[in-house]
Amino acid sequence: MxxxxxxxxxxxxxxxxxxxxxxxxxxxxxxxxxxxFMAEDIPINQTELNEEYDLRANGKFTVKEWSYDKEENMMEITLVTNGIEDYMTMLDFTAVSRENLSAELPTEVVYDESEIYIVHIHEVPKDFNQIALRFNKGEKSYDELFTEGDLEEKQNQVISTIYTDQRVVKEEPITDRNFTEYAKEITSELIAEAERDIEKLEEKSRMTDDVIVDIRKEIEQLQADLLYQTLDEQVETNNDVFQLKKRIEDYERDKQALSDDAKTIRAKVERLKQKQYDLNI
Incomplete structure (x- = not known):
């Protein structure tokens, strides 16, 4: 057993x-x-929207919009630039997907005015994972301007790259528009953005006024207390009053700077509204 x-x-x-x-x-x-058979854990790579990027000698840019039309296999990117392109340089774009880095995707600049670009990326793969859009800056050559008539582009160089990620990109239909329709849309958006900026500046100015009022009340109280203070206390109080008056001067300068900025933006709004009127004629 x-x-x-x-x-x-x-x-x-x-x-x-x-x-x-x-x-x-x-x-x-x-x-x-x-x-x-399991998705690789790849970090999200998405260029921040509405954030200004400084390329130093090559200017600045802001990505305003980046949308993806899944049905049309197309992307639309709106860029606002500053100082990237001038009479001696040209800006164009190339795009690739993370899934196939060796094959460039077709790109098309559908709007280019006042340093604002709208770029289309075509033939975007269904599972693109991530897309990189390169900024290529080329020099214009005027050497043969009067002999051949065309400007030659040379010394093409990549000055920056922006990215979008399939997991976070905004998906929406992209409608086919002509240059004028793009111009109207962008002008309206610029006017709305400028008016929001003016409101923010005015709010900061009102807050500055409130601070100045509070400081002046504090000064009045300190000066009223002088009658009941010793000589040493009066010296200290007068020094505090002096410092507070200096603070008021600083706030007044800040307020003037805010006013100047608002004035500049208002002039910009007037020019944009004139352009908007001309586009609607």
Whole structure:
């Protein structure tokens, strides 16, 4: 009877170890091959919208919009630049997807005016993962301007790259528009943005006024307390009053700067509204 129990015990232990070994091999095989069918954990790579990027000698730019039309396999990017292109340089764009870095995607500049660009990327793969849009800056050559009539573009160089990620890009239909329609849309957006900026400046100016009022009340209270103070206390109080008056001067300068900025933006709004009127004629 004891021999039988020992035999069963050995058999059970053998089965246990066989099962454990099988589970170990199965688990090793699963985790070893999981990358074949599980999505790789790639960090999101998305250029921030409405944030100004400084390229130093090559100017500045802001990505205002980046949308993806899944049905049309197309993207639309709106860029506001400052100082990137001038009479001696040209700006164009190239795009690639993370899934196929060797194949450039067709790009088209559908709007280019006042350093604002709207760029279309065509033939975007369904599973593009991430898209990189490069800014290429080329020099114009005027050497043969009067002999051949065309400007030659040379020394093309990548000055910056922006990115979008399939997991966070805004998906929406992209409608086909002509140059005038783009101009109207952008002009309206610029007017709205400028008016929001004016409101922010005016709010800061009102807050500055409130601070100045509070400081003046504090000065009045300190000056009223002078009658009941010793000579040493009066010297200290007068010094505090002097410092507070200096603070008022600083706030007054800040307020004047806010007023000047608002005046500049209002002039910009007037020019944009005139352009808007001309476009609607």
């Amino acid at each position: 004891d021999k039988k129990k020992k035999k069963n015990l050995k058999l059970n232990m053998s089965n246990f170890y066989i099962t454990l070994a099988f589970l170990f091999i199965l688990g090793f095989g699963f985790f070893g091959t999981s990358k074949l």
